[in-house]
Amino acid sequence: MSWVEEVRDALDSSLHRREGACGICHDVLEMICKKGGKAITYEQPDGVIAKIYDNKEEVVGEGRDIVSASAILSAELDAGVIPEPFASELSAVVTSEEDLRRTGEIYGYGRVITPASIALEEAKKIGGRTVIRREGIGVVAHSFDAHGNTFFKSPVCYCPVCAVVIGASRNEELAEKIKERLAGKRNTGKIKYEQ
Structure with missing residues (x-):
């Protein structure tokens, strides 16, 4: 099982829609960190770039949005660590x-x-x-x-x-x-x- 699959499986029954996009993003990031990964963000003129790293310091996801937290969500989606149906629903809140x-x-x-x-x-x-x-x-x-x-x-x-x-x-x-x-x-x- 890959690190991404391990994170996604650990989240499969622990995410709750009532938390909304922000709460889910933070729950996912907490699991990423528990599994030895991390997120790093960089400010840019049109917002923020975020990168998700696995437990071997390899970039597994990258995203962009107007603030750090939503850029991290975008990177989490790119990494594939968010289980369905949440991944599809959360894609709707990524800034155009x-x-x-x-x-x-x-x-x-x-x-x-x-x-x-x-x-x-x-x-x-x-x-x-x-x-x-x-x-x-x-x-x-x-x-x-x-x-x-x-x-x-x-x-x-x-x-x-x-x-x-x-x-x-x-x-x-x-x-x-x-x-x-x-x-x-x-x-x-x-x-x-x-x-």
């Missing part, structure tokens, strides 16, 4: 190339908290509200203006903060406002990338 590009243009380098807080603040400024709801194994962020019209909406995402940033990046005017407010601000992911 277009959304990676858009979020990277706003701030990037795996940093989403500040852009998300600005997006939520901008929604509030126009008298709107933002609703985060579970959809399948992931979450969706849907923001409305004061009249109930959509201000921004995300696809199904890994976590609420990612959903807010991805949704905001799809509203060109809002994305530009966020980018302007963050221009010249310290980005610790960018600092790590440049070192």
Whole structure:
């Protein structure tokens, strides 16, 4: 039995849908580590690259996403360590190339908290509200203006903060406002990338 099969078999009866994408990703990573593997992440302009290593220090999976945790999920999927039906369901929360590009243009380098807080603040400024709801194994962020019209909406995402940033990046005017407010601000992911 290969190391990947060993990890997948150990997870077969221990994963629970109620944990959602984030919880499942962390449970899988815990098992990877228990079996002698590890995950390493690297910030990039349009997000984060993650690599999963087996117990012999060999790369068995690689993934990309807007933050470290969801990039690790992408690498776990690539490695094949997540059992079905979870692997198929979790594939739906991996960020698209277009959304990676858009979020990277706003701030990037795996940093989403500040852009998300600005997006939520901008929604509030126009008298709107933002609703985060579970959809399948992931979450969706849907923001409305004061009249109930959509201000921004995300696809199904890994976590609420990612959903807010991805949704905001799809509203060109809002994305530009966020980018302007963050221009010249310290980005610790960018600092790590440049070192």
